[in-house]
Amino acid sequence: MQALAGLLGISAFFVTWILVARKGRGRNWRGVQRHVLGALLGLVSMLVVAGIFAPPQASRPIASNASNVAAGTEAAPDTKLTPEDQAESDKAERLKKVRKLSHGITEVSEPTSDRLLITQGVESVWSEKAWANSATLWTPEFLEKLTEAYPGHYKEVVIRFVVPVKDEYGNSSTGEAMTLTYDMAEIAKVNWKGVTPFDIMNFAEVYFRPIGRKGVLEWCADGNAEYAQGFCEQSLQ
Numbered sequence: 296m297q298a299l300a301g302l303l304g305i306s307a308f309f310v311t312w313i314l315v316a317r318k319g320r321g322r323n324w325r326g327v328q329r330h331v332l333g334a335l336l337g338l339v340s341m342l343v344v345a346g347i348f349a350p351p352q353a354s355r356p357i358a359s360n361a362s363n364v365a366a367g368t369e370a371a372p373d374t375k376l377t378p379e380d381q382a383e384s385d386k387a388e389r390l391k392k393v394r395k396l397s398h399g400i401t402e403v404s405e406p407t408s409d410r411l412l413i414t415q416g417v418e419s420v421w422s423e424k425a426w427a428n429s430a431t432l433w434t435p436e437f438l439e440k441l442t443e444a445y446p447g448h449y450k451e452v453v454i455r456f457v458v459p460v461k462d463e464y465g466n467s468s469t470g471e472a473m474t475l476t477y478d479m480a481e482i483a484k485v486n487w488k489g490v491t492p493f494d495i496m497n498f499a500e501v502y503f504r505p506i507g508r509k510g511v512l513e514w515c516a517d518g519n520a521e522y523a524q525g526f527c528e529q530s531l532q
Contacts, residue, residue: 396444397437401414414454415454416457423509426510427507427513427514430473434495435490457472458470458506473502473507477500497523497524512530
């Protein structure tokens with residue numbers, strides 16, 4: 296097709312040149328004028344005809360990423376996380392959600408992948424007994440939400456209760472009242488519609504600090520020991 300276009304273009308050049316030269320002779324143009332004008336118009340005709348019949352050029356293929364790299368263009372960075380980074384990202388997101396499960400959570404961490412450590416704190420308490428009553432209501436509610444959100448994920452959950460304290464000099468601070476440790480294999484068996492908060496407190500392994508022991512003893516003496524027997528017995532040890 297390209298050879299044909301060239302042949303037609305050359306033919307158009309000579310035909311135009313001859314026609315202009317003859318027409319110029321009838322108008323008494325000089326020989327040089329006729330031939331120069333004929334050559335110019337013939338050249339225009341050749342370009343037009345060759346352009347019409349020339350085959351279309353194939354579109355240039357887009358360079359591949361490998362070609363770009365070979366040419367010195369950097370490829371887009373690979374943003375896929377490593378397994379370790381992905382695990383850390385999942386952990387951060389999980390702890391963020393755990394913290395939102397209930398009010399009063401001030402710290403949350405995973406010492407190991409299957410162990411959860413929670414710190415629950417309050418800004419003020421009416422009395423040690425009132426704090427103990429609040430803790431026995433808060434704990435079952437939190438554990439139920441946790442097992443619904445992450446069933447089977449944790450083997451052990453440790454809850455530290457921190458309360459405001461004041462020393463003999465009147466300085467305010469916070470102190471640990473008690474720590475509850477739960478075997479989550481036991482909690483996984485719980486039918487939440489068939490238990491009371493007292494039952495859930497009985498599942499805990501409890502470590503008391505003096506301020507916490509005092510509040511729990513008062514709470515147990517207020518008629519609650521009958522229902523939370525296991526929990527109250529640990530406060531006496």
